[in-house]
Amino acid sequence: MRNTHWDDHSHPTHELLWNERGASTATIGSRTWTVTPSVGLWIPAGVLHSGWMPAGTWYRAAQFSVVSVPSISADAVAVEISPLLRQLLERLAGELEPDARSRTEAVVLDVLTPASRSLLLRMPRSELLAPIARALRDDPGDTTPLSEWATRLGVSTRTITRDFRAETGLGFGQWVATVRAHHAITELAQGVPIDEVAAMVGYTSASAFGTAFRRITGESPGRFRAS
Template structure:
């Protein structure tokens, strides 16, 4: 999800009084289809309105992360949550869509395919460490000399690597599971049980469980917890309290929410928000 070029290619602010949802249509490019005159170039944009990014692809590799707030990027049936500490590497030519809520401070860096090898052939999560962030920020210095820029770019490439954990949800596509997936993505507070869903769908609980495992790699309970965690991350990065988020995503207590959140993300809600 690129941002339009500005006088300063590293930063752009499009704050506006219009708060209606926005839709951005961008072109489809094959990897390397357009030669670029840079090794790494970045942009910053403060998203003023909820924004949907139609399917598009870049001639360059792309690294997405946020300075503030969370967003999502979707490739096929996979949905990644992007935060200030969980970035996403999208190889050149890979088609993707996105959703960025209003108030997000979005960052993106584009990498020349001729100068920077991809860290993965598939989209993959990248931990945005303090060192990586410092290096990326340094490229925004308009007075950075060519030698220092080259050194910084080389250091960025050296520290880029897939994250140990990624905030990823795989969406089921079958007609059987689509009602569950749509419900959980729009109403994460829904507490319909596996048995209740099976009754509604006219199948056994075993059939639902097998379908989830086949299509997403997760059982029903773990998939629901992951879907709720993605919603929770958006609320936590927006500044909501842990108690408010717990209720909003369907947990009866902050303790139950914390346990489920930790199983999915590897950290507690409080620690995640404080980071």
């Protein structure tokens, strides 16, 4: 299997994405969500989005008619994929009579719950921050300190921190940790050993990586992999 990329597109239906195995991403504008077996993404009808899935990932998608199903949100929202929701989605994937489908869809809406951790990454888009965003996107293990970036870009560290918070809602260090966690999720889902993932995303030890990963995702790397 190969990595798969979907260019920007939209659907006339509401879409719910989740994975049976592995991690994938969905991007809307400057925001990228990581989709896993436990955290899915609801995308309202008509919302332009792109996607990426590494080889070996088993992704799923369910479509909901705008006529019979109101959107749970005007914008995309991460949702918990509970065992009950998974069973309901499996039922919807089969052949159902219209009335049975409508009843099942109604229960799906009742049990959909926003995820406590949305695994959302906002990418800065300004000309000033673009070099930093590209560097970390291409190599999450890049350890260039804030002071060095300030020197390269000819601005103060305060300016970079201020602009990062304005564009992403996070300070520079928090944003870097989030980029690393998103990349790590994909690697962990593909079975890469935890200590190797830690080194790949710029941590000197599995312990430091575990602490940072837990702060972003709410789970340890080992527990995430087990789920």
